[in-house]
Amino acid sequence: MDDDPTGKNCSNGSSAFPDILPETRDELDSLSRLRRYRSGQSVIEENVHTDFVGTVQSGILRMQKTFADGRQHVVGLLVEGDMFGRVFDGAIEFSIEAATDAEICIYPRTPFETLLVRSPDLDRAVLLNILNELDRARDWMIILSNNKITSRLAGFLILMCSRFATVDHMVEPKSDGVHIKIPISRTDLAHLLGTRPESISRAFHALEDEGEIEILEPDHVTLRDLPALAARAGEDEAETVPRLKDTLNAIRPSRSVS
Amino acid sequence: MDDDPTGKNCSNGSSAFPDILPETRDELDSLSRLRRYRSGQSVIEENVHTDFVGTVQSGILRMQKTFADGRQHVVGLLVEGDMFGRVFDGAIEFSIEAATDAEICIYPRTPFETLLVRSPDLDRAVLLNILNELDRARDWMIILSNNKITSRLAGFLILMCSRFATVDHMVEPKSDGVHIKIPISRTDLAHLLGTRPESISRAFHALEDEGEIEILEPDHVTLRDLPALAARAGEDEAETVPRLKDTLNAIRPSRSVS
DNA sequence: CGGCAAATTGAAGTATTTCAACGTCGGTGG
DNA sequence: CCACCGACGTTGAAATACTTCAATTTGCCG
Numbered sequence: 001m002d003d004d005p006t007g008k009n010c011s012n013g014s015s016a017f018p019d020i021l022p023e024t025r026d027e028l029d030s031l032s033r034l035r036r037y038r039s040g041q042s043v044i045e046e047n048v049h050t051d052f053v054g055t056v057q058s059g060i061l062r063m064q065k066t067f068a069d070g071r072q073h074v075v076g077l078l079v080e081g082d083m084f085g086r087v088f089d090g091a092i093e094f095s096i097e098a099a100t101d102a103e104i105c106i107y108p109r110t111p112f113e114t115l116l117v118r119s120p121d122l123d124r125a126v127l128l129n130i131l132n133e134l135d136r137a138r139d140w141m142i143i144l145s146n147n148k149i150t151s152r153l154a155g156f157l158i159l160m161c162s163r164f165a166t167v168d169h170m171v172e173p174k175s176d177g178v179h180i181k182i183p184i185s186r187t188d189l190a191h192l193l194g195t196r197p198e199s200i201s202r203a204f205h206a207l208e209d210e211g212e213i214e215i216l217e218p219d220h221v222t223l224r225d226l227p228a229l230a231a232r233a234g235e236d237e238a239e240t241v242p243r244l245k246d247t248l249n250a251i252r253p254s255r256s257v258s
Numbered sequence: 259m260d261d262d263p264t265g266k267n268c269s270n271g272s273s274a275f276p277d278i279l280p281e282t283r284d285e286l287d288s289l290s291r292l293r294r295y296r297s298g299q300s301v302i303e304e305n306v307h308t309d310f311v312g313t314v315q316s317g318i319l320r321m322q323k324t325f326a327d328g329r330q331h332v333v334g335l336l337v338e339g340d341m342f343g344r345v346f347d348g349a350i351e352f353s354i355e356a357a358t359d360a361e362i363c364i365y366p367r368t369p370f371e372t373l374l375v376r377s378p379d380l381d382r383a384v385l386l387n388i389l390n391e392l393d394r395a396r397d398w399m400i401i402l403s404n405n406k407i408t409s410r411l412a413g414f415l416i417l418m419c420s421r422f423a424t425v426d427h428m429v430e431p432k433s434d435g436v437h438i439k440i441p442i443s444r445t446d447l448a449h450l451l452g453t454r455p456e457s458i459s460r461a462f463h464a465l466e467d468e469g470e471i472e473i474l475e476p477d478h479v480t481l482r483d484l485p486a487l488a489a490r491a492g493e494d495e496a497e498t499v500p501r502l503k504d505t506l507n508a509i510r511p512s513r514s515v516s
Numbered sequence: 517c518g519g520c521a522a523a524t525t526g527a528a529g530t531a532t533t534t535c536a537a538c539g540t541c542g543g544t545g546g
Numbered sequence: 547c548c549a550c551c552g553a554c555g556t557t558g559a560a561a562t563a564c565t566t567c568a569a570t571t572t573g574c575c576g
Contacts, residue, residue: 065400068494073403075396086389088382093393117378124346130388131344135351137395138333142323144402145331145452147533149564186523194403199564201524218523218572236325405565407532444555457532459556476555 010034010105016055016081017125024119031112032105037098044085046095052106053085058168059102060183063094064191074192076140077183079167083129087113099184136163144194146234152193153203155233157213157223158240165247173248177214177224186218268292268363274313274339275383282377289373291364295356302343304353310364311343316426317360318441321352322449332450334398335441337425341387345371357441394421402452404492410451411461413491415471415481416498423505431506435472435482444476 010032020028034057037043044050046066061078075094078084086092087109116123143155160180164170172179182189186197193200204221207213212229214222223229226244230237268290278286292315295301302308304324319336333352336342344350345367374381401413418438422428430437440447444455451458462479465471470487472480481487484502488495 067492068496071492073400075399087385089386089389094396120375123381127345127385127388128347130385130392131347134388134392134395137392137399138352141333141395141398141402142331144399145449147452147454147563191403194405196405196565197523198525198566202564205524234325234329238326405531443553454533455555456534456557460532463556 010057015057016083016105016129017122020119020121020125024115024122027115027119028107028112028122031107031115035104035106037102037104039098039100039102041098043096043098043104044092047093050085050092051109053083053087053109053112054104054106055083056080057103057105060099061102061104062097062099062184062188064097065094072191074184074188076137077192079164079170081166082133083126085109087116087126099188143233149193149195149199149203150206151232151234152195153200153207154212154229155235156189156193157221158226158229158233158235158244161223161226161244162247165251171248171251173251174222177222178226178248179216179220179222182219182221268315273315274341274363274387275380278377278379278383282373282380285373285377286365286370286380289365289369293362293364295360295362297356297358297360299356301354301356301362302350305351308343308350309367311341311345311367311370312362312364313341314338315361315363318357318425319360319362320355320357320442320446322355323352330449332442332446334395337422337428339424340391341384343367345374345384357446401491407451407453407457407461408464409490409492410453411458411465412470412487413493414447414451415479416484416487416491416493416502419481419484419502420505423509429506429509431509432480435480436484436506437474437478437480440477440479 009029017025017028035054037059043054043061056078058080061082061084062074063076063078063084065073065075067073077099078096084092084096116126139159143152143159146152146155157180160182161171161178164183170181170183184192186200190197190200204213204215207229208215210228212223212225212232214224216222227237227241230240230244267287275283275286293312295317301312301319314336316338319340319342320332321334321336321342323331323333325331335357336354342350342354374384397417401410401417404410404413415438418440419429419436428439428441442450444458448455448458462471462473465487466473468486470481470483470490472482474480485495485499488498488502493499
């Protein structure tokens with residue numbers, strides 16, 4: 001980790017809490033410290049008490065459970081605007097690592113909790129942030145309970161679109177489809193989707209053979225047929241696809257998504 | 259549904275919030291209404307705005323996503339002490355149904371939120387309740403990302419032990435193993451674990467053939483070999499099994515669990 | 517250029533799905 | 547009271563999908 005030597009605050013570190021009052025934001029920012037991590041570095045160890053909570057400024061973090069025998073299991077990704085660390089409640093059950101180079105805002109636990117008690121607006125923002133994360137965990141459950149790997153992969157790709165749409169250079173609607181940068185390795189993706197890297201690779205190429213995606217590089221694909229992917233993922237096509245298009249059009253209103 | 263005709267409050271309806279102040283508890287109880295549901299009845303419709311939040315008093319509720327074509331997908335179970343409904347934030351994305359006969363406490367949204375703002379202790383209790391649910395959703399993710407069905411089933415059975423240990427007649431340590439009542443049908447369990455009823459059935463019998471469980475009735479099994487089940491589930495045996503034994507001994511200190 | 521990690525491919529073995537059929541239980545109506 | 551029905555669980559057998567292990571390719575870095 002690379003604690004900022006000047007002890008400088010995050011500029012706009014509270015982007016994870018969009019609807020708080022300006023004065024709360026100022027106080028929050030004055031608590032914050034910026035830290036930079038390089039891909040692969042550990043941010044929080046599993047079951048170790050941490051004296052801070054944090055929000056992601058840029059980059060991707062990986063949440064994972066590490067077993068005694070060394071196996072690791074990815075249980076989620078954190079992006080720009082996500083909060084992590086347990087308020088009021090000691091250790092978290094997962095370790096957190098940088099999946100890409102990343103910048104995070106650190107808030108020391110005690111002052112953060114004090115501010116939380118004084119500022120109902122922040123309190124509510126934290127609560128909404130967590131509720132949001134709960135919904136996302138349930139989205140994962142639905143993806144994971146697909147029995148075919150191509151379906152889980154399709155679900156993952158669609159989730160990427162809706163979830164990472166706001167993250168720089170991650171999702172870009174273009175005329176020939178939606179370009180996506182995949183932030184984790186095949187091995188991690190395999191863990192996340194409950195399978196092996198070989199099967200992930202085969203699933204990618206199966207989707208390509210069906211014409212639903214195009215693999216530009218291993219970590220860079222074009223989604224060519226969103227409705228087909230949504231149908232494969234077992235999503236409610238009639239519901240998911242229009243919402244996705246809205247989301248994507250919001251990034252680049254000038255371009256057609258389909 | 260069976261709204262109490264007398265409009266009577268839940269006695270001790272705030273058991274979902276164990277650590278709140280007595281005066282907050284009193285106020286909370288005075289807001290509450292008890293409702294009874296019979297197995298199969300709907301509590302909350304998907305994507306419909308509800309004007310209340312609730313906690314489970316007794317019985318089991320099923321959270322599920324219903325698709326346009328009628329398929330249903332169980333994404334979680336709610337038991338005694340669990341809270342549901344979104345504070346501050348309109349519709350929830352899942353419908354809720356009674357999986358067994360159940361009693362729930364209803365709190366009208368607006369007064370509940372008002373009380374929440376006035377009572378930091380309740381606010382914190384709600385937050386902890388949600389954080390807890392988030393952890394549980396991640397436990398599900400880990401279970402679901404097991405690639406063998408017997409492993410997922412073993413994970414489910416172990417989760418039942420730790421999670422439903424406090425619920426009446428659900429989990430009972432006996433001299434020949436831990437007796438468990440399974441609150442949902444094979445079909446629902448199949449949805450929950452991402453497979454088909456036939457495979458669930460085969461998995462149960464495979465575990466029985468290995469001597470790890472005994473099927474007394476389809477919905478009533480004895481766990482005979484907790485360490486083997488934990489190992490199969492890919493749990494950290496060294497960590498999970500002792501914790502489970504503590505939990506189980508806490509129910510009936512007079513009996514040996516293993 | 518060599519070395520390494522990640523991704524891919526092939527082929528054999530294993531597990532799951534699928535479709536069909538059967539058994540059991542509880543309720544309904546004759 | 548008993549026959550019938552439907553829901554649920556179970557079982558069998560063939561088709562399909564996934565895992566495993568081994569080998570190969572690709573891209574990157576020194």
